[in-house]
Amino acid sequence: MTNKYDIFISYRRDGGAQYARILQLMLIQRGYKVFLDYDELTDGVFSDKIVAAIKEAPVFMLVLSKGSMTRCANDGDWVRKEITLAVEQGKHIVPVNPDNGFNGFPEGMPEELKDFIGSHQHSEISFGQALGATIDLMIKNRLVPTLGERVSNEHKDTDFETAQETLRKQDAHNRFMKRVGIIGALAIVLIVLGTCLWFWHNQQSKNQTDAEMAALRKMRTEIQDRHKVFSLQFSPDLTSAQMNTIDTLLQKMSPVRPDTLWMSQYEFTVGQWYGIKGEPYDEAQKDMPMTNVSYGDIYLFLGELGDMTNLQVALPSVEEWEYAAHGGENKETTLYVGDDDVNKVAWYKDNSEGHPHPSDGQQGKDPNMLDLYDMSGNVSELCNSPFDESGLYTICGGNYDSPASEVTAGARKGFATDAKDQKVGFRIIIRK
Numbered sequence: 001m002t003n004k005y006d007i008f009i010s011y012r013r014d015g016g017a018q019y020a021r022i023l024q025l026m027l028i029q030r031g032y033k034v035f036l037d038y039d040e041l042t043d044g045v046f047s048d049k050i051v052a053a054i055k056e057a058p059v060f061m062l063v064l065s066k067g068s069m070t071r072c073a074n075d076g077d078w079v080r081k082e083i084t085l086a087v088e089q090g091k092h093i094v095p096v097n098p099d100n101g102f103n104g105f106p107e108g109m110p111e112e113l114k115d116f117i118g119s120h121q122h123s124e125i126s127f128g129q130a131l132g133a134t135i136d137l138m139i140k141n142r143l144v145p146t147l148g149e150r151v152s153n154e155h156k157d158t159d160f161e162t163a164q165e166t167l168r169k170q171d172a173h174n175r176f177m178k179r180v181g182i183i184g185a186l187a188i189v190l191i192v193l194g195t196c197l198w199f200w201h202n203q204q205s206k207n208q209t210d211a212e213m214a215a216l217r218k219m220r221t222e223i224q225d226r227h228k229v230f231s232l233q234f235s236p237d238l239t240s241a242q243m244n245t246i247d248t249l250l251q252k253m254s255p256v257r258p259d260t261l262w263m264s265q266y267e268f269t270v271g272q273w274y275g276i277k278g279e280p281y282d283e284a285q286k287d288m289p290m291t292n293v294s295y296g297d298i299y300l301f302l303g304e305l306g307d308m309t310n311l312q313v314a315l316p317s318v319e320e321w322e323y324a325a326h327g328g329e330n331k332e333t334t335l336y337v338g339d340d341d342v343n344k345v346a347w348y349k350d351n352s353e354g355h356p357h358p359s360d361g362q363q364g365k366d367p368n369m370l371d372l373y374d375m376s377g378n379v380s381e382l383c384n385s386p387f388d389e390s391g392l393y394t395i396c397g398g399n400y401d402s403p404a405s406e407v408t409a410g411a412r413k414g415f416a417t418d419a420k421d422q423k424v425g426f427r428i429i430i431r432k
Contacts, residue, residue, distance in 0.1 A: 005035040006147050008057040008091075010082040016065035019098040022127060022163050023061065025170075026135045029157060031150025032143070051085065058146055060086035061094045064102035064122065073108030080113070087116050092146045094138070097122040132158030216240060223247045229259070230430055233310035245275030246309060253430060254370045256324045262430045263316060263324045266373050267359040267381065276305055287358035289379045289425040295393050295417040298382065298426055312431040315384035318394050318412065320429060325376075325397070325409045327369035335408055337375035337397065338368035342404045346377030352400035356423075377407040379425035380415075387414035399423040 007027060011020035024036045035053040054060065062083065072080040086093060095117055102122070105114045123138040125131070157163040216239075223243055224232050227250045234243060249272055253262040271286035273293075293301075298315060306313045316324070325337045332338070338345040344366050347357050356379050357363045367373045375381070380395040380402075387394040392414030398407030401423055405411075415424060 003056055003058065004033065005053055005057040006033045007035070007059045007061050007094075007143075008054050008082075008086075009034060009036045009061045009063065010079055010086075011036075011063035012065060012068035012071075012079055014067070016063045016068050016098075019065055019096075019125075019127065020063050021167060022131070022160065023063065023096065023125070023135075025163055025167060026131070026157060027139075028153075029155065030135070030139060030152045032139075032147065050082065054082060054085050054091070055089055058092055059094055059143060060091040061096055062117065064095050064097050064117075066101040066103050068102070069105045069109060071106075072113070073106045080109070083113055083117070087113065093117065093120045094142050095120050095122045096138070097124045099127050100124055127160045129159045131160045131163060132156070216243075219243055230262075230309075230311055230432065235308050235310075238308060239278060242276055242278055242308070245272055246305075248272075249276075254324075254372055256320070256328050256370060256429070260432055261320065263320075263370070263372060264427045264429075265367070265371055266361060267379055267425045267427050269359055273301070276308070277301070287360040289356055289359045289374075291356070291379055291422045291425045292420045293426075294420050295382060295415070297420075302428065313428055314431065315382060315426055316429045318383045318385040318396065321375075321381065321383050321396050322410065324370055324372060325368065330369040332369055332409075334368075337372070337409045338366050342376070342407065346398075346404075346407045347374070347400045348377040348398065348407045349401055349403050352377070354401065356400050359425075376409065376411075377402065379423055380413065380421075382415060382424060382426045387412070390414070392416055395424055 009020050009023055011017065020036055024034045027034050035057060037050060060082075068079065071077045072083070074080065093116065105117075121142075123134075123142055125134045125138065157166055219240055220234050220238075220243060223246070224234060226247070230250060230253075232250065234246075238246075249264065252265045254265050255261070256263050267289040269286065270281060270288050270290050271283075273290040274281035302313045302315070305311070326332045334340050336342050336345050342348060343351060345368075346365065347363075359374055359378065361367070361373050365373060368375065375397050377398055378400055380399045381397050383394045383396055385394045386392065393416075395413050395415045396411060397409075398411045402411075406413075415421075
């Protein structure tokens with residue numbers, strides 16, 4: 001079984017580190033396994049790793065730089081501990097005197113350590129042009145007898161300057177590799193953090209989605225329960241905005257025939273149209289009547305609304321419209337829908353200022369006895385009944401640009417199926 005280390009180099013950091021590193025480099029280049037704590041141990045603690053390395057290495061090389069033994073008078077000195085352990089382990093001691101600079105032992109250093117070191121010949125190493133030669137001589141005389149021959153590397157430094165350059169390159173490489181290691185570690189940390197963040201975000205998204213779905217289910221149930229009279233049943237893909245719009249619409253339905261027919265209190269609005277379709281629109285127009293849509297547009301829209309709600313939603317027939325306009329069973333006989341005074345119930349040519357008004361019951365006009373607003377005036381209302389045999393459909397009630405004679409409860413006109421007009425809107429009914 002081969003040793004992990006051949007040589008342990010002990011040195012004083014102050015003044016001896018450069019010599020120790022050059023020695024390590026030159027010996028490694030010549031095939032020896034060398035332990036030096038310059039890079040391996042930096043915490044300043046006499047650790048188990050140093051003890052293990054001294055015990056492992058057959059040769060204990062001591063760098064006797066200037067002042068290296070001064071603190072060995074102190075019982076807790078690190079170098080003194082290393083020397084003591086090497087003596088106790090019976091290691092082959094090789095004292096190295098770099099550039100002949102060793103200046104002796106201090107008073108107070110144990111005599112046995114002085115004698116032991118002094119009893120070994122000092123190898124004088126010249127850290128200059130003769131560096132390689134003095135190293136090779138030391139190997140021949142001091143190491144080969146103990147460790148045997150070694151096969152040198154292809155590259156061997158032979159002088160101090162080239163050895164220093166090799167160390168600079170090694171240090172630069174080591175710094176680069178440390179940076180690479182740090183960058184790699186940071187990359188791994190970032191990847192792990194990114195992965196954790198991704199999983200966290202997905203979980204948060206899932207939790208949010210689950211919460212939103214639960215809220216939608218709760219809303220769906222509450223609105224359906226609120227409108228049991230209509231047997232409302234939402235399709236599962238509606239948004240909260242669509243369900244809220246439909247909820248508001250259903251809350252504003254007035255019964256025309258008990259439990260069989262309801263009509264919207266107000267003319268269908270821009271906000272209701274686009275809110276149900278789930279499309280953007282100008283919020284300022286929310287309560288304005290929905291106009292400029294053809295009979296075909298309305299027919300398709302109400303078909304979609306029926307699919308969303310499972311309700312029989314439609315345009316009223318002329319008969320249904322007029323029945324509601326006259327108050328249903330109340331059989332109102334007023335000239336205009338709700339009153340004989342046109343100004344109380346209708347926006348028409350003389351008071352509208354040439355434009356439609358919001359259809360929300362807040363404009364100062366009175367409803368009829370079924371609480372239906374604007375059936376006279378504001379915008380004409382398209383019904384699902386032919387006007388004549390020409391293919392026209394019927395519009396009732398007149399509009400904001402009509403004279404008083406054309407906003408009566410019985411006022412009718414024809415309207416082409418593909419026509420669109422800003423004066424023509426509609427209201428809906430629900431049949432059951």
